[in-house]
Amino acid sequence: MIELRELTKTFDDFLAVDRVSFSVAPGEILALLGPNGAGKTTTVRMLAAILPPTSGTAFVAGHSVVEHPQQVRQRVGLLTEHPGLYLRMRGVDYLDFFGRLMSLSERERKRQTDLLLEQLGLTEARDRRMGTYSKGMRQKMALARSMLHDPSVLLLDEPTSAMDPHSAKLVRDAILGLRSHKRAIVICTHNLAVAEALADRVAIIRRGRIIALGTLPELRRRHLGPPRMEVRLTHPVDGAGGLISDLVHVEEQGGDWLRYATPDPDRTNPLVLRALAGANVSVVTLSRVPRSLEDVYLQAVNAAGDGAPHIVEGTVVDKR
Amino acid sequence: MESGFSVTGYPVTENRAARHPVRLILVLVGREIRDTLRDWRMVIPILILTLLFPALMSVVADMALGWVARYGAPIIGDRLLPFMLMVVGFFPISFSLVIALETFVGEKERKSLEPLLATPLSDAQLYLGKTLAALIPPLLAAYLGISVYLIGLFAFKGWTPPLKLLALVLMLTTSEGLVMVSGAVVISSQTTSVRAANLLASFIIIPVAFLMQGEALIMFWANYSVLWWIVLFLVVVDAILVRMGIHIFNREFLLGREIDEPNIPYLWRTFWGYMRWRPWLFGLRMEALPRWLRWLGSIGGLYRRHIPMVLRRSWLAIVTVVMGLGLAAVLGSDYAARFPLPAGVLQLDQVSPESFSDLPAIDWLPSFTVWGVLANNVRALVGAMLLSIFSFGTMAIALLMAPLTIVFFFVAQAAYAGYDPLLFFSAFVLPHGVLELPAAVIATALAVRLGAAFMSPPKGMTVGEGWLRALADFVTVFIALIVPLLALAALIEVNVTPAVVVWAFGR
Numbered sequence: 001m002i003e004l005r006e007l008t009k010t011f012d013d014f015l016a017v018d019r020v021s022f023s024v025a026p027g028e029i030l031a032l033l034g035p036n037g038a039g040k041t042t043t044v045r046m047l048a049a050i051l052p053p054t055s056g057t058a059f060v061a062g063h064s065v066v067e068h069p070q071q072v073r074q075r076v077g078l079l080t081e082h083p084g085l086y087l088r089m090r091g092v093d094y095l096d097f098f099g100r101l102m103s104l105s106e107r108e109r110k111r112q113t114d115l116l117l118e119q120l121g122l123t124e125a126r127d128r129r130m131g132t133y134s135k136g137m138r139q140k141m142a143l144a145r146s147m148l149h150d151p152s153v154l155l156l157d158e159p160t161s162a163m164d165p166h167s168a169k170l171v172r173d174a175i176l177g178l179r180s181h182k183r184a185i186v187i188c189t190h191n192l193a194v195a196e197a198l199a200d201r202v203a204i205i206r207r208g209r210i211i212a213l214g215t216l217p218e219l220r221r222r223h224l225g226p227p228r229m230e231v232r233l234t235h236p237v238d239g240a241g242g243l244i245s246d247l248v249h250v251e252e253q254g255g256d257w258l259r260y261a262t263p264d265p266d267r268t269n270p271l272v273l274r275a276l277a278g279a280n281v282s283v284v285t286l287s288r289v290p291r292s293l294e295d296v297y298l299q300a301v302n303a304a305g306d307g308a309p310h311i312v313e314g315t316v317v318d319k320r
Numbered sequence: 321m322e323s324g325f326s327v328t329g330y331p332v333t334e335n336r337a338a339r340h341p342v343r344l345i346l347v348l349v350g351r352e353i354r355d356t357l358r359d360w361r362m363v364i365p366i367l368i369l370t371l372l373f374p375a376l377m378s379v380v381a382d383m384a385l386g387w388v389a390r391y392g393a394p395i396i397g398d399r400l401l402p403f404m405l406m407v408v409g410f411f412p413i414s415f416s417l418v419i420a421l422e423t424f425v426g427e428k429e430r431k432s433l434e435p436l437l438a439t440p441l442s443d444a445q446l447y448l449g450k451t452l453a454a455l456i457p458p459l460l461a462a463y464l465g466i467s468v469y470l471i472g473l474f475a476f477k478g479w480t481p482p483l484k485l486l487a488l489v490l491m492l493t494t495s496e497g498l499v500m501v502s503g504a505v506v507i508s509s510q511t512t513s514v515r516a517a518n519l520l521a522s523f524i525i526i527p528v529a530f531l532m533q534g535e536a537l538i539m540f541w542a543n544y545s546v547l548w549w550i551v552l553f554l555v556v557v558d559a560i561l562v563r564m565g566i567h568i569f570n571r572e573f574l575l576g577r578e579i580d581e582p583n584i585p586y587l588w589r590t591f592w593g594y595m596r597w598r599p600w601l602f603g604l605r606m607e608a609l610p611r612w613l614r615w616l617g618s619i620g621g622l623y624r625r626h627i628p629m630v631l632r633r634s635w636l637a638i639v640t641v642v643m644g645l646g647l648a649a650v651l652g653s654d655y656a657a658r659f660p661l662p663a664g665v666l667q668l669d670q671v672s673p674e675s676f677s678d679l680p681a682i683d684w685l686p687s688f689t690v691w692g693v694l695a696n697n698v699r700a701l702v703g704a705m706l707l708s709i710f711s712f713g714t715m716a717i718a719l720l721m722a723p724l725t726i727v728f729f730f731v732a733q734a735a736y737a738g739y740d741p742l743l744f745f746s747a748f749v750l751p752h753g754v755l756e757l758p759a760a761v762i763a764t765a766l767a768v769r770l771g772a773a774f775m776s777p778p779k780g781m782t783v784g785e786g787w788l789r790a791l792a793d794f795v796t797v798f799i800a801l802i803v804p805l806l807a808l809a810a811l812i813e814v815n816v817t818p819a820v821v822v823w824a825f826g827r
Contacts (some may be wrong), residue, residue: 012586049436051572070440078438082431086351088358101439103340145435231352275793 001026001184002047002152007056009042009211016042017303018208019056025200026152028173032188032282033297039208040188041081047186048078061152074102077151079159083142087131090124091141094130095148102149107146116144119174121167135162143171146269147178154178154185160194186192190287196293204300212300220291223299226263228289231272232256234282244272258291322451344415344441344447352453354389356419364380366461369412373467377408378472387757401473402485403539408469409462409493410532416458416497417524420504421517422448428574429514443569449504455501461636462493484727488547492535495554498526502561508568510783560712563773590785594792597626624798630766631794634714637765637772640716645761648721666730666737668744672827676818698803701760703793713771720764739825745823756809763802766794 002024009017017039024030032040047060050071058065063074079308086094099109117123120140125133130141139162146154159175160168171293175198178185187193195202202219204212212219220227228251236255246249246259248268262268269286276283276311356362381404385397427433436446466489473479481489503524506516511517531550599617601608605618612792631638676688701720709718727749734744749757769790777786 012583045434045575048438050575070442073438073441077705078435080431080434080438082434084430084432084435085430086355088355089351096441097347098435101344101436101441103344103440144436261451285382 001058002030003059004043005046005057007043007046007058008054009039009046010054016208017046020208020210021056022203022210022213022253024186026184027115027179027181028200029179029185029187030203032186032205033190033195033196033202035091035190035291035301040190040205041157043205044078044157044186044188047072047153048076048155050074050078054141075147075151076153077146077149079154080148081157081161081172084140085130085133085138085141087129087188090127091117091130091133092126094141095144096198099148104149112150113115113144113150116147120144121170123227136164138169139163140167143174144227150174152183154183154189155184156160157188158191159182159187159189160191168194192293196305202296203292204297205236206304207300209304212296216296219293219296219300223303224263224291227265228259228291229256229269229272229286230289231258231260231276231286232284233258233276237281238279240276243281244275247271247275247302251314252261262278275319283309314320323509338354340440341445342809344756345445345452347451348441348446348449349456351412352423352450352571353457356453356457362415362419362457365415366412366457369415370461370465371468373410373411374469375472377468381469381473382476393826399540400540401479401535402481403488405466405481405486405489406492406535406539410490410496412461412494413458413500414679415499416454416501417504419519420451420454421460421503421508421521422514423454423505423510424574425511425514426508427806428512435505435574435695437571442758443571444566447509447566447569448562451501451505451565454505455497458501459494459497462497463490466490466550470589476753486545488544488551491551491729492547495558496528496531497634498558499554499561500528502558502565503669505671506561506565506568507572509565524587526777533668560775564712567776568774570782573782579787587784587788589689591788591792592787596794597621600625622796627801630797631762634765634769634793636764636767637713638761640768641720641761641765644717644721645724649726649728651721652725652731656724656729660736661733663737666733666739668737668739668825669735673818674824676821676824690810690814692815694803697756697806697810701763701798701802701806704764708767708771711771712775713768716767716771718766720760727794747821748817751820752809752813755805755812759802759809763794763798765788 002022002237004023005021006019007017008015008019008022008059010163020039020043022030031041032316042051046065047058049060049065049072052066060072063071063075065072067273076246086097090305095113095116096109099112099282104112113126114123120141120143122137122144125137130138133141141158143156143159146156156175160171163171172194175187185197187194196216199216201213201215203210212223214222233256241250241253241258244258244260248261250258252259260272273283273286381401384400388394388396388400406574424433427436429648442450470480504521505525507517507520511520535547535550538550567701597618599614600621601609601617602620604617611616690732704716707719708714727745730748731741731745735741770787773787773790774783778789779784781789
C-alpha cells in the first residue's frame with residue numbers, strides 16, 4: 001500500500017532525505033524512528049503528496065505521489081506535526097469543514113464526526129471553540145481530522161506528543177484499533193516507547209538515511225546478536241560457568257548469576273538446566289535478558305558510524 | 321471510479337472531489353469568510369467604513385455643494401459628487417489588503433496550513449478559494465458603502481448619478497479590489513512571514529495610490545471614457561496576477577522555507593551554472609587539444625551551441641516582440657495620418673552630409689559618433705531590461721516600440737510628402753538596421769523573458785531559478801552577441817548610412 005524507492009528530497013544544497021526505500025503492507029504499522037531533523041517529517045510530507053520528491057518514486061494506495069497527488073491526498077489521512085487547528089472554530093464545525101473538503105456527504109460527515117469524537121473522548125467539548133482546548137485535546141482533534149474520511153493510509157507525525165499519560169494511552173489504543181487488513185499506518189516519532197508499543201516494523205532514520213529496517217526481533221538479532229539468557233541461582237556457586245561452558249559461551253557471570261547468548265534458546269536452555277541440575281546447582285530463574293529498542297537504536301547508529309547519539313528520557317535527540 | 325467499504329463499514333466513494341471542483345472552492349471561501357467575521361478587529365472597521373463613513377461623506381458632500389454654489393463654482397460640486405462616490409467605494413476595499421496579505425503566510429505562521437495542503441484541494445482551488453475569501457467581504461462592504469452614500473445624497477439633495485457613471489464607479493471599485501487582493505495573495509504565498517508580506521505590500525499600495533490620484537484628476541476632468549480604459553487595464557493586470565499566482569504557487573516553499581535570508585553562494589552558483597556552456601570545436605575532444613587552443617572550444621561552444629539554444633528557448637518572446645514591432649508600424653502610420661506634417665517640412669532633397677554632422681548640436685539627441693550611438697543603444701536596452709523586471713516584460717516592448725513608432729511615423733510622412741516610403745526606409749534605416757534591429761529584438765525578447773519569469777517560470781523550476789536563468793541568458797547573449805552587433809551597426813550608422821541617404825535623396 002506504501003512503496004518507496006530511492007526517495008530523495010533536496011532543499012537547495014541541503015539533502016533532507018537520502019534515497020529512502022521501504023514498503024508498508026496493508027494491516028501493518030511502521031514506525032519511522034529518528035531524532036528531530038532526521039528527515040521523518042519530510043518523508044511523510046512526500047508520502048502525503050504535499051511535497052514533491054527531488055528524485056525516486058513513491059506509490060501510496062496505488063497512486064504515484066508525483067503523477068497523481070490529488071488522488072493520493074484523497075486516500076491519505078495525515079496527522080501533522082502541529083495540530084494546526086482553527087482556534088476560533090468549534091470542534092464539530094472543524095470536522096465538518098474538513099469532511100466537506102474530503103467530499104463526504106452530510107450523513108457521512110455526521111456519522112464519522114460523532115464516532116470519532118466519542119472514540120477520542122471529545123464529545124463533551126464538541127461545541128466549544130478549539131481555542132479553549134488543552135494541548136492533548138487539540139492533538140486528539142487533529143487525529144480525528146486525519147481519520148475523518150476513513151483513509152486507507154494513515155501518516156501520523158508524533159501522535160502522542162504533548163499528551164498526558166491517559167490521553168497518550170487513549171491515542172495508542174485508538175491507533176492499535178485502527179489496524180486493519182485494509183489500512184497501512186506509518187508513525188513518525190522520536191519516542192522509543194511509542195515505537196516499541198505500536199510498530200510491527202521499525203525504520204530508523206538518521207540524517208536523511210534509513211540505517212535500520214525490520215521487525216523488532218529482526219533488528220535485535222541484526223544489531224545486538226543472538227538472544228541473551230540469564231540464569232539466577234539460589235546461592236553463589238564457584239565454577240558454575242564451567243558447568244555449562246561446553247554448551248554455551250558464558251559472556252558474564254556474577255556470584256549467583258550467569259549470562260550467555262544462544263541463537264537457539266529452545267534447544268539450548270533445557271540442556272543448560274539439565275547440566276546445572278546434574279551438578280546439584282539449584283536455579284531460581286532462567287530468563288531472557290530484555291533488549292530494548294533503545295539498545296537497538298544506539299547500536300544501529302554506532303554501526304552507521306555517524307557518532308554517538310543521545311537518548312534523553314526515552315527519546316532520541318541528535319546534534320549535528 | 322473506485323468504491324469500496326471502509327473499515328467502519330460505511331461506503332466511501334472516491335473521486336468525488338474531482339466531480340465538484342467549484343463546490344470545494346466555495347467550502348473554503350465560506351469558512352474563511354466566517355472566520356474573518358468572527359474577528360472583531362475586522363468587523364468594527366468594516367462597519368465604520370461601510371456605514372458611518374459613507375453617511376458622513378454624504379453630509380460633507382451636501383455641505384460642500386452649498387458652499388461652492390455660494391461662490392459661483394457649481395461645477396466643482398458637480399465633479400465632487402462622483403469623486404466622493406469613488407472614494408467611498410475605495411475605502412472599504414483598502415482593508416482587503418490586510419486580509420489578503422495574511423491569507424497564506426498567516427496560516428503558515430499559525431501552523432494551520434499543512435492540514436489544508438493535505439486535502440485533495442488542487443493548487444488552483446486553494447489559491448482561488450483564498451483569493452475570493454479575501455475579496456468578497458471588502459467588496460460587499462464597498463457596494464454597501466456606495467449604497468449608503470447614494471441614499472444619503474438622494475435624501476439630502478435628490479441627486480442620483482447617471483447609470484453609466486454608477487456602473488463605471490462599481491467596475492472601478494471591483495477591479496481595484498481585484499488587483500489589490502490578487503497582488504496581496506501573490507505576496508502572501510511567496511513570503512515566509514506576515515511582517516515580510518506587510519513590507520512588500522508597499523509594491524501594491526504605492527502604485528494604487530498613484531492610480532487613485534490619477535483617477536481623481538480624471539474624475540474632476542470628467543473625461544470618464546479614460547476611466548473605462550483604466551478598468552480594462554486593471555482587469556488585464558488582475559488576470560496576469562491571478563495566473564501568475566497560481567503558476568508560481570509552491571507548496572514546498574510555503575512549508576519548507578522558514579527564513580527569508582538569501583543564500584548568496586547558492587544564488588551565485590545557480591546563476592553561474594546557467595552561464596556556463598560546453599565547449600565545441602567541430603566535434604574534436606577538448607582534452608586532445610593543446611591547452612593554449614582550448615579557448616577556441618569555448619568560443620565555438622558559445623556561438624555554435626549555447627547562443628542558438630538560448631535563442632530557441634526565447635522564440636515565444638521574440639515572436640511577441642516582432643508583433644510589437646508590427647503594432648509600432650501600425651501606430652506610426654496611424655499617427656502620421658492623424659497628424660500630417662505641413663507641406664514642405666520634409667524636404668529630403670535638401671539632405672547633405674552636413675545635415676548629419678550638425679546633429680550633435682541638438683542637445684537632447686545623443687552625439688552622432690560611433691561611441692555615442694553605441695552607448696545610447698546599449699543604455700536604452702539595459703534600461704529596458706531593468707524596467708522589464710518590474711512590469712512583467714511589458715515595458716521592454718514599449719520602449720522598443722516607441723522609437724520604431726517614430727520611425728514609421730516618418731516613413732508614412734515621407735509617403736505623404738511624395739517620397740517612396742520603401743526607399744526612405746531602406747536608406748535611413750536598413751544599412752545599419754539590418755544589424756541593429758535584430759540585436760534590439762533579441763535583447764528586448766531576453767528582457768521580456770526576464771520580466772515574464774515571475775509570471776510563468778519554466779516547468780520544473782522555481783521562480784528564482786527561472787529568473788536567474790533568464791538573467792544569465794540575457795547577460796551572456798548581450799555581451800557576446802548584442803553589443804558586437806550594435807557596435808558594428810553604430811559604425812555603419814555613422815559612416816555608411818549618411819552616405820546612402822545623401823546618395824538616395826540629397827544633393
